[in-house]
Amino acid sequence: xxxxxxxxxxxxxxxxxxxxxxxxxxxxxxxxxxxxxxxxxxxxxxxxxxxxxxxxxxxxxxxxxxxxxxxxxxxxxxxxxxxxxxxxxxxxxxxxxxxxxxxxxxxxxxxxx
Amino acid sequence: xxxxxxxxxxxxxxxxxxxxxxxxxxxxxxxxxxxxxxxxxxxxxxxxxxxxxxxxxxxxxxxxxxxxxxxxxxxxxxxxxxxxxxxxxxxxxxxxxxxxxxxxxxxxxxxxxx
Numbered sequence: 001x002x003x004x005x006x007x008x009x010x011x012x013x014x015x016x017x018x019x020x021x022x023x024x025x026x027x028x029x030x031x032x033x034x035x036x037x038x039x040x041x042x043x044x045x046x047x048x049x050x051x052x053x054x055x056x057x058x059x060x061x062x063x064x065x066x067x068x069x070x071x072x073x074x075x076x077x078x079x080x081x082x083x084x085x086x087x088x089x090x091x092x093x094x095x096x097x098x099x100x101x102x103x104x105x106x107x108x109x110x111x112x113x
Numbered sequence: 114x115x116x117x118x119x120x121x122x123x124x125x126x127x128x129x130x131x132x133x134x135x136x137x138x139x140x141x142x143x144x145x146x147x148x149x150x151x152x153x154x155x156x157x158x159x160x161x162x163x164x165x166x167x168x169x170x171x172x173x174x175x176x177x178x179x180x181x182x183x184x185x186x187x188x189x190x191x192x193x194x195x196x197x198x199x200x201x202x203x204x205x206x207x208x209x210x211x212x213x214x215x216x217x218x219x220x221x222x223x224x225x226x227x
Contacts, residue, residue, distance in 0.1 A: 031213055033213065033214055033215075035214075042217060042218075042219045042220065043201065043203075043217040043220075045206070045214040045215065045216070048213045048214045050213060056213065056214065059214065091155060091156070093156075095213075098205075098213040099144065099205055099213070101146065101158050101161050102146075102158070102215060103158065104148075104155045104156040104157075105155060106154070106155045107155050
C-alpha cells in the first residue's frame with residue numbers, strides 16, 4: 001500500500017518568509033510525528049499527534065513553529081519568519097499507535113537563503 | 114532525559130568482514146528500533162526489538178537487545194557493498210508522559226569497500 005508522502009520534496013525560501021510543509025500518513029495510522037534532520041543536530045523530534053488527543057509539542061524549537069492535523073489524517077507543519085538555521089530535512093512519520101514502528105516519509109528538504 | 118549513543122560513528126569495512134555497531138541508551142526502555150538511511154533518502158525500518166534478550170536477523174544483519182545493560186547491537190556478517198548506508202538506533206522517549214516520539218542516536222555511517 002501507499003507509504004507516508006510529503007510535499008514539497010524541496011523548498012527554497014528567503015529568510016523571513018513563512019513556509020508550509022505537508023504530510024500524508026499511511027491510511028489508518030493514528031500516530032503522526034514530525035522530525036527534522038540536520039548535519040549539526042542529527043534527528044530531532046518536533047511534534048507528535050495521537051488520535052484526537054492534544055499534540056505533544058515538546059520538541060518544537062520556537063514559537064515560530066506550529067503544526068496541525070486535520071481530521072486525524074493530513075498534517076501541516078508551518079514555520080513562520082524562517083531563519084537560516086531552519087534549513088534542514090523535515091521528516092514525517094506515522095504509526096498504528098504510540099510505541100509501534102514508525103514509518104517515515106521521503107522528507108522535505110528546506111533551504112532558507 | 115533519555116540519551117542514545119552509538120559507536121562507532123564512522124565505519125569503513127572490507128567486503129566479507131564482520132563488525133558490530135553498538136547502541137547504548139541512558140534510561141530504562143522496553144524496546145529499541147534500528148533504521149537504515151541511504152544517502153538522500155528517508156529512514157527505512159530494519160528491526161524493532163521488544164524485550165530483553167530479543168534477537169532478530171535479516172540477511173547479513175542481526176540485532177539484539179539487552180535491557181539490563183541498556184545496550185543493543187547490530188552485527189554485520191560478511192559485509193557486502195549493498196550494506197553501505199547510515200544506521201540509526203532509536204528508543205522511545207517517555208519524557209512528560211509522551212510515549213510516542215523516538216530519540217535517535219547520531220547514526221553510524223557504514224562504508225563497505227571491495
